[in-house]
Amino acid sequence: MPVQAQESVGGVAIKGNLFGHSTADFQKGAGNTEFVIPAGSEGVVLETVFFPNTGNYGVRLRITKVPGKPRRGLAKKGDETWVYYSPKEPWLHFTKPKNAKGKKVDPEEENRPEVGDIVRAVKEGTGFKKKKNSSTEADGCSTCEFRSTSSAQDGNLKDLKKIQDKIKTSSQSAPAGSQWVNYPEVAKYSDSSEVKKTISYAMRNKRSHIGDPPRCYHYVKRWMYRGELVDPEGKIVNSPNAKNAVxxxxxxxxxxxxxxxxxxxxxxxxxxxxxxxxxxxxxxxxAHHPGHVEIKTDWGDNGGYVAEVYRKNNQPLINRELIGVMIEESL
Amino acid sequence: MKKFILCFFSLFFISLSTQAMTVVEGYKKLQSYSYKDLEVTKDQSEKVVGQKTSEMLNTIDQCVALVMKEKGNVPAEFMEEMVRVAVLTFQNDPLESSGELLVPLYKQYKPLLEKAIDHLPKKSAKDLRERIEGAIYEEIHGNG
Incomplete structure (x- = not known):
């Protein structure tokens, strides 16, 4: 059951192509997809809904800017729509609200934290900073789920704690019990912003079906360039066979x-x-086959494998022998 | 010496087990696979389904070897079953490796394989043909 958060005013920049939904129902088969909001669009946050089960949010936006020419199936300026916001894959970048010239801003409203602040606070584990004019935590946090009553506050704190734990386990380095715990150089590579960017870009842009012809290495190179894991000027550009990736x-x-x-x-x-x-x-x-290459998306068997397409687990993979597990220690 | 004997026996048994598969056994094994094997349910996790898909691919691989060994003298039903299972694995194998496994047959016994593919539904037949041709292209031109 989603928890309705209060109205918020804040800007948002959209980093990837997102679906706009007419309602805050993001389940498969809801049939409420309206249009695509292309990357580079901007909008204003009107409303947010928190989904305690997943730790994600529904965000209602008013689109203020859409890059490029208007096309059928794309969002238009002024459209109001719901988008799904996952702190794990933040394709929305929340910005401070821009005030119109001469318009007086309600000081209470100005002090409201945005979804981005909530997520950041949870991620860093610092909690919400008290605003200057607020005497209590709840006063300074009218958009989030903190209420002045202690029970509601406790409940919401627990929810936030849960999100915090989830974020920690998913984004932090090698999980406890993993064999990589004692290898900080490996954890450093896996935790680097380049790796995160690469995986995030690959997951957003992967194909749903393998292409004709299949081009796993071509796509892996593309993901790595985009995530800045390799230098685009390097020799990797011209290599046609995946097995040469080593x-x-x-x-x-x-x-x-x-x-x-x-x-x-x-x-x-x-x-x-x-x-x-x-x-x-x-x-x-x-021996003449070019082989296969892919990027691991998470630790242990939690992780899938992404190249041109995404594989949820390491089965099936027939007639393939693992010859290289490549990382860059100097990241 | 001990190592040599151990190695000899293990190789002997491996070769015995691969030889053991006949066309009839292969056909029966192929027939046993159905759509339900690849459905993720409460009792059947994604990992189990993945293993089942691997098993199917291995069977296809063995059957291809069998057809090559028999120089194409296998019943049409055998080939039809093989391509049916090949298409079935697409469901849970994003890399669609079964197309790659059929490449030797496509190169050597194309009419036989084409005849079997014609028995598939149109879309499946098209997908399988594309995948086989894609695998041949990949082998020649690489995937980079």
Whole structure:
């Protein structure tokens, strides 16, 4: 059951293509998709809804700017719509509200935190900062779910704590119990903004079906350029075979964990690879086959594998032998 | 010496197990696979479905080897079952590897395979043909 948050006024910049929905129902089959809001659009937040089960939000926007020419199926300026906001994959960037010239702004309204502030506070675990004019935490936080009554406050604090824990487990380095806990250089790579950017970009732009012809290495290179994991000027640009990724990435400063004595015996199958590692396979049947390459999206068997398409787990993968688990330690 | 004997016996048993598969056994195995095997349910997790898909792909691989061994002298029903299972695996294999597994047959016994593919629904037949041709293209031109 979603919890209705209060009206908020704040700007929002849209970083990726999003679906606009007529209602705050984001379930499959809701049939309320209205249009696509293209990346680069801007809007104003009108309303937010928090979904305690998932820790995500529904955000109602008024579109104020749409880049490019108006097209059928795209949002128009002035449209009001609901978008889904996941703190894990933040495709919305919340900005401070811009006040119209000469317009007096209600000081209480000016002090309201935005969804971005809420998420940031939860992520950092710092809690909400008290505003100057507010005497209590609840006073300074009218958009979030803090209420002046202590029970409601406690309940919401628990919710926020849950989100905080979820965010910590999903975004923090190697999870407890993982074999990578004792390897800070691996965790540093996996936690780097470049890896996060690469995975986020790949997940947004992956294909739903494999192309004709399949081009896994082409797409992995594209994701890596976009996430700034490799230098676009490098030799990797011209390499046609996925199995050559080991050599190509070594030239870019990567190491193959399967050859490195420090990690010997730690990686027996793709599930053992750390988050963000580039996995390289060769074909066991056909020596002329170009092989396969993909990026691990999370730790352990939580993670899927993204290249041209996304695989939820390491099965099935037939006639493929893992020959490289590539990371860059100097990130 | 011990290692050599151990290696010899393991290789002997491996070869015995691969030889054991006949066309009839292969056909029966292919027939046993259905759409329900690849449905994620409460009892059947994604991992189980993934393993089942792997098993199906392995069976297709063995059946392809069998057809090659028999020099194409296999019943049409066998080929039809093989392409049916190949299309079935698309559902849970985003890489659609079954197309790649059929490439040797496409190269050597194209009319036989085409005849079997014609028995599939139009869309499935089109998807499978595209995937096989894509795999051949990938082999020649790479995927980078």
């Amino acid at each position: 050599r190509d990435l070594k030239e870019q400063g990567y190491i193959n964990m399967m050859e490195d004595p420090r990690y010997k015996g730690l990686i027996k199958n793709p599930d053992d690879a750390p988050k963000g590692a580039v996995l390289v396979y060769r074909n066991t049947r056909n």
